Amino acid sequence: xxxxxxxxxxxxxxxSGAHIIDQLSKRLLALGATHAGQFLVDCxxxxxxxxxxxxAPGRAVHVLHNSECPASTxxxxxxxxxxxxxxxxDNIFDLLMLKMTNTFTSKKQTKIESRGARFEYGDxxxxxxxVTMMEHFKGILIEIEYKSCVILAYCWExxxxxxxxxxxxxxxxDFPSYFAPQTIxxxxxxxxxxxxxxxxFEPMDTVKQYLEQFTNYRKHVALMGGMGSGPGGQQVGPNVxxxxxxxGLHRP
Amino acid sequence: MSNSVNISVETTxxxxxxxxxxxxxELYQPPPTLSESLAKCAARIDxxxxxxxxxxxxxxxxxxxxxEDKDATQFQESLWPWDAVRNKLKDALTEICVLSDVxxxxxxxxxxxxxxxxxxxxxxxPIVQVYSRKKAISQAAQVLLSGAERLRNAHSEQRNRxxxxxxxxxxxxxxxxxxxxxxxxxxxxxxxxxAGSKFGMSGTFEVTKAEETGDEDTASSSNSSSSTSxxxxxxxxxxxxxxxxxxxxxxxxxxxxxxxQKDQEDLxxxxxxxxxxxxxxxxxxxxxxKTLEFAQNVLFCKELFAQLAREAIQLQAPIPHVVxxxxxxxxxxxxxxxxxxxxxxxxxxSSQPAPINDHDHVLEHSLHQLxxxxxxxxxxxxxxHPASAPLGPTKKRMLAGPMAADRETLLDMTKSQTILEQIIxxxxxxxxxxxxxxxxxxxxxxxxxxxxxxxxxxxxxxxMSCVKINIVTHGYDAIGRTSLVIHVKERSLKxxxxxxxxxxxxxxxxxxxxxxxxxxxxxxxxxxxxLARYMAWTVLSNSNHLGVGKVExxxxxxxxxxxxxxxxxxxxxxxxxxxxxxxxxxIARSPRQDFFPSPLVPExxxxxxxxxxxxxxxxKIEGKSFLNKMEFLMASLTSNSA
Numbered sequence: 001x002x003x004x005x006x007x008x009x010x011x012x013x014x015x016s017g018a019h020i021i022d023q024l025s026k027r028l029l030a031l032g033a034t035h036a037g038q039f040l041v042d043c044x045x046x047x048x049x050x051x052x053x054x055x056a057p058g059r060a061v062h063v064l065h066n067s068e069c070p071a072s073t074x075x076x077x078x079x080x081x082x083x084x085x086x087x088x089x090d091n092i093f094d095l096l097m098l099k100m101t102n103t104f105t106s107k108k109q110t111k112i113e114s115r116g117a118r119f120e121y122g123d124x125x126x127x128x129x130x131v132t133m134m135e136h137f138k139g140i141l142i143e144i145e146y147k148s149c150v151i152l153a154y155c156w157e158x159x160x161x162x163x164x165x166x167x168x169x170x171x172x173x174d175f176p177s178y179f180a181p182q183t184i185x186x187x188x189x190x191x192x193x194x195x196x197x198x199x200x201f202e203p204m205d206t207v208k209q210y211l212e213q214f215t216n217y218r219k220h221v222a223l224m225g226g227m228g229s230g231p232g233g234q235q236v237g238p239n240v241x242x243x244x245x246x247x248g249l250h251r252p
Numbered sequence: 253m254s255n256s257v258n259i260s261v262e263t264t265x266x267x268x269x270x271x272x273x274x275x276x277x278e279l280y281q282p283p284p285t286l287s288e289s290l291a292k293c294a295a296r297i298d299x300x301x302x303x304x305x306x307x308x309x310x311x312x313x314x315x316x317x318x319x320e321d322k323d324a325t326q327f328q329e330s331l332w333p334w335d336a337v338r339n340k341l342k343d344a345l346t347e348i349c350v351l352s353d354v355x356x357x358x359x360x361x362x363x364x365x366x367x368x369x370x371x372x373x374x375x376x377x378p379i380v381q382v383y384s385r386k387k388a389i390s391q392a393a394q395v396l397l398s399g400a401e402r403l404r405n406a407h408s409e410q411r412n413r414x415x416x417x418x419x420x421x422x423x424x425x426x427x428x429x430x431x432x433x434x435x436x437x438x439x440x441x442x443x444x445x446x447a448g449s450k451f452g453m454s455g456t457f458e459v460t461k462a463e464e465t466g467d468e469d470t471a472s473s474s475n476s477s478s479s480t481s482x483x484x485x486x487x488x489x490x491x492x493x494x495x496x497x498x499x500x501x502x503x504x505x506x507x508x509x510x511x512x513q514k515d516q517e518d519l520x521x522x523x524x525x526x527x528x529x530x531x532x533x534x535x536x537x538x539x540x541x542k543t544l545e546f547a548q549n550v551l552f553c554k555e556l557f558a559q560l561a562r563e564a565i566q567l568q569a570p571i572p573h574v575v576x577x578x579x580x581x582x583x584x585x586x587x588x589x590x591x592x593x594x595x596x597x598x599x600x601x602s603s604q605p606a607p608i609n610d611h612d613h614v615l616e617h618s619l620h621q622l623x624x625x626x627x628x629x630x631x632x633x634x635x636x637h638p639a640s641a642p643l644g645p646t647k648k649r650m651l652a653g654p655m656a657a658d659r660e661t662l663l664d665m666t667k668s669q670t671i672l673e674q675i676i677x678x679x680x681x682x683x684x685x686x687x688x689x690x691x692x693x694x695x696x697x698x699x700x701x702x703x704x705x706x707x708x709x710x711x712x713x714x715x716m717s718c719v720k721i722n723i724v725t726h727g728y729d730a731i732g733r734t735s736l737v738i739h740v741k742e743r744s745l746k747x748x749x750x751x752x753x754x755x756x757x758x759x760x761x762x763x764x765x766x767x768x769x770x771x772x773x774x775x776x777x778x779x780x781x782x783l784a785r786y787m788a789w790t791v792l793s794n795s796n797h798l799g800v801g802k803v804e805x806x807x808x809x810x811x812x813x814x815x816x817x818x819x820x821x822x823x824x825x826x827x828x829x830x831x832x833x834x835x836x837x838x839i840a841r842s843p844r845q846d847f848f849p850s851p852l853v854p855e856x857x858x859x860x861x862x863x864x865x866x867x868x869x870x871x872k873i874e875g876k877s878f879l880n881k882m883e884f885l886m887a888s889l890t891s892n893s894a
Contacts, residue, residue: 001658071653071662090653092641203656 001068002123002147004206005159005176006213009140009167017130017137024128024142025117027166033121039143040067041129041207042113043214046097046104061104063097064207074207086204109134112214114141123148124162131217138217142167143206152179152197178209291369418461418493421540425459425494429544440496442548444555447624448631451555455502457544462495496540501554502547504598508556510615511591512584512679550596556623556671557594563672573672582672584680585743585759592675618678618714622671678714680742684759685717688740691761692721695768701725701833701877702734702775704768716741721768723775728879731782734775738764769829770807776827776835776878777810783879787886790815792822804828814886821889824865825882835878838865839889 011020029035042065048058064074073093076086097104114129127143144163149155156175163171174180179197186192267280284292358364422438425431431440443455557578564573564580571583579593634646641650649665651657669677689708696704702725709718716739723734739746745757747767757763774796781791792815797808809828816822824838844863849856868885875881 001656068658069656070659071649072656073653074656088654088656090641090650092653203658 001150001201001203002145003149003152003155003159003201004143004145004209005152005156005163006178006206006209007142007144007163007167007171007176008213008216009142009169011140017140020140021116021128021130024166025119028119028121028126028128031121031166033119033124033126035117036120036125037118038067038116039118039127039129040113040115041065041210042111043211044106044111046100046106048103049105050103061097062211063094064210066203066207066210068206069203072203074204076208076211084208086208088204110218112138112217114143114210114214121162126166131214133217138220141210141213145206150201151199152201153195156197176209178205178212295369295371421494422459425496425540428541431459440544442498442544443551444548444627448627448629449555450630451551451558453501453551453554454499455548455551456499457547458497460495460497462493494540496543498543498547502550504550504596505546506550506553506594506596508553508616508619509591509593509595510619510675510679511593512683513589513591515587552623553594553596556619557592559623559626560592560672560675563670567670567672580672582676584676584683588683590676590679614682615675615679619671619675622674626671674714677742681715681717681740684742684745685740687759687761688719688738688745688764691764692719692768695765699772699833702772702779704772721771723768723772725775725779725877725879727876728779728783731786731879732775732779734771734778736771766806769833772833773807773810773827773829776833777812777825779879780812780814780825780882783883784812784814784886787883787890788817789823789886789890790817790819798826801826816886816889816891818891820891822862822865823882823885823889835870837868837870837882837885839868839885840865 009020009024011017025035044063046061046063048060050058059080060078062076062078064076066072066074071091073089073091074086075089075093076084078084097106110133112131112133114131116127116129119126119128123146125145125147127145129141129143131138131141142163144159146155146159152175160171160173175197181193181195183191184194267283269278270281271279273279354364358366422431425440429440429442430446431438433439438459440457440459441455442457443449443451443453445451445455557580560580561575564575564582567573569582573583574581578596579591582590582592584590633643636647636650637643638650646665652662652665692704692706696706702723705722705724707720707722709720712718719738719740721736721738725731734750736747736749739748743759745759745764747755747757747764749755749771755767757767777794777796781794784791792813794810794812796810798811799808801809806829809826811824811826814823814825820842822840822842824840826836828834828836840863842862843859844861846863847856847859870881873881873885875884
């Protein structure tokens with residue numbers, strides 16, 4: 001399990017997601033990568049049923065699966081104020097969540113997944129995923145894993161070079177937003193800047209990045225759907241007028 | 253008052269005489285103290301008469317007595333001296349009242365409890381105690397002796413009886429084997445089913461009473477349970493009152509023979525033979541124990557062979573395994589075959605040829621252990637045993653979920669080896685190890701100059717061993733040592749040198765030989781360089797892979813160029829291994845003796861440029877080894893001139 005970085009790919013106007021995926025796959029195969037199966041990362045969210053009265057958002061439990069770790073289920077609890085607790089569990093965890101329907105309800109409309117082909121290119125594993133939420137296409141998410149290294153700071157430049165090479169878009173020099181330095185409280189109560197790119201990479205980090213990206217996609221839905229959008233429904237009409245800043249998230 | 257009467261009151265000295273001395277003095281026993289007298293009186297109190305009426309009566313009488321006294325004093329003043337007595341009696345009354353109160357409280361037993369006082373015990377004569385104890389103990393001894401006598405009689409009677417009881421034999425049988433009563437027959441089970449085996453063949457045997465056999469020892473048909481035998485020990489074989497009937501396919505003796513063959517010649521053999529294992533209890537029990545043990549052995553060998561045969565057919569090997577009848581042939585290495593055969597003889601032949609004794613018990617034991625491991629895995633589930641998850645996966649698999657194991661790790665966990673694959677791997681490894689040992693030993697014997705010392709690891713696994721090889725020159729151990737480690741695996745070797753180079757060798761012995769020779773080569777040069785430094789000679793250059801001269805058949809030549817301390821001599825050494833270690837030494841001196849100024853090179857100073865190299869007949873130099881010879885050479889060439 002090596003360092004994994006997610007890169008959302010902005011869809012150019014007029015092109016469909018499937019077309020872009022096809023184009024990128026052809027590029028990868030031409031470079032010499034081998035197609036090695038499919039992958040799937042999905043996320044389901046449960047919201048705590050008794051909504052707290054003071055208007056704060058209820059606690060959310062996100063349950064994610066990654067086909068790279070088929071025996072595990074990942075779960076992150078988000079209490080709305082930014083604090084997250086994450087665990088890695090056996091697949092039986094899903095059955096446990098079924099029993100928690102009294103406290104947590106599943107919001108089926110926010111079930112989101114990234115699915116696509118998996119390519120092996122030397123020490124790299126590149127996955128081209130199309131993000132869909134309730135059968136509606138949301139965007140393209142590229143995942144690249146460098147199997148030989150477990151610390152991002154040592155191999156970020158190389159990953160960036162490979163990405164720029166076959167994607168053709170510019171990838172920023174800074175570390176991805178997930179790895180940006182964060183302030184944390186040390187044991188002595190002082191605030192310290194903690195550089196996440198120097199930490200040893202764990203499978204949980206991949207999943208947390210996916211959650212971050214999926215949350216972005218959901219927020220864009222909320223933005224674009226406006227008030228009273230139906231379950232996952234996006235109408236073609238309002239989208240065309242709305243915010244060019246969210247270009248790239250059109251339906252195909 | 254003249255008619256008063258003088259009354260003298262005196263106490264009677266009624267103390268007992270305790271002793272009369274020799275001079276007539278009398279020693280009186282001191283009068284009882286008040287506490288003693290109170291004690292005596294208290295001891296005489298009869299607590300059965302505790303009715304209050306009595307007490308009240310006593311009180312009344314006491315009160316009446318005091319009243320009378322009082323009246324008496326009022327009338328007669330001459331009775332004034334009795335006032336003291338009256339007072340004393342009054343005090344006595346008070347005390348008696350108090351005493352009665354105390355006693356009534358004590359009777360209630362809620363606030364006070366009375367315990368009887370112990371009086372001194374009489375001195376009993378100890379001798380009486382001794383006699384009474386002796387009598388009691390002798391009675392107990394009598395009881396025990398009579399019991400022991402009875403037991404001894406029963407035991408000797410039993411021993412004297414040569415005929416064994418059917419039930420005693422059955423008890424012994426039951427202690428060793430599982431028996432069950434089905435309608436009116438006794439059925440036993442000698443299979444490994446309860447130990448985890450899933451073999452189909454049943455191992456049930458039947459237990460019956462043995463009938464009278466027509467032996468030539470006439471009166472000694474001792475197999476009936478009721479008759480006592482009068483044979484007087486004429487029987488040679490131990491016979492028993494019960495007989496076991498084992499199924500026909502399990503009769504006889506079986507063993508599994510494992511042979512490694514190289515082109516029809518046996519290399520090593522092994523046998524699986526469970527007889528002779530475990531304590532020999534045949535002497536105590538009858539013939540049936542041996543019969544049952546043999547039958548169980550036959551069953552085990554059949555199961556093992558059936559499992560191996562099944563795997564041999566299912567596995568896809570580069571050279572397919574061959575199963576013919578009761579023999580399985582597998583190829584370990586080219587020309588080396590492993591033959592596993594099941595030998596089952598149904599005649600009880602006591603003059604059987606003894607099992608081949610030059611076999612290696614290791615393979616035999618391994619086969620036995622491997623099947624037992626399969627049995628064990630069938631019956632034991634690895635911990636943890638969760639209440640809400642499937643039972644059966646190993647601990648590693650249980651942890652794979654929470655540890656986010658990836659797909660390759662999970663795939664590796666599912667791979668497992670069959671018994672046949674494992675035994676083939678072990679046999680291959682044994683063969684590789686023997687071959688490596690042979691190569692190292694012959695090299696150590698043939699190459700005398702640097703000594704090759706090999707240390708094999710004491711701990712190794714059935715499929716991998718390690719050996720550490722040190723190449724050292726005798727007498728020059730401190731100067732240098734070349735070491736390398738060789739990992740011997742099933743079909744290959746891996747050599748790791750000190751400088752970190754890793755070389756993978758195949759199963760051909762020549763490759764290992766070549767490797768060691770090359771290492772010897774580089775050892776000589778590196779030791780020579782260190783020796784030169786000690787001798788104050790300068791190392792001008794050295795090379796491990798000389799590219800000049802004829803192409804060597806093996807490896808590369810290495811060379812070294814040395815200059816003497818005051819630079820008037822140079823030594824050039826070249827070592828090739830082709831296949832013997834071949835050393836060539838040349839020396840040159842400067843200034844050259846054969847310099848003559850010529851028109852092209854007129855100045856005399858060009859004579860210092862060094863002369864031609866002349867070869868040294870190295871084999872004629874005195875010295876035990878290459879380094880020794882080089883040391884002498886360098887010593888002889890070091891001159892004192894400035």
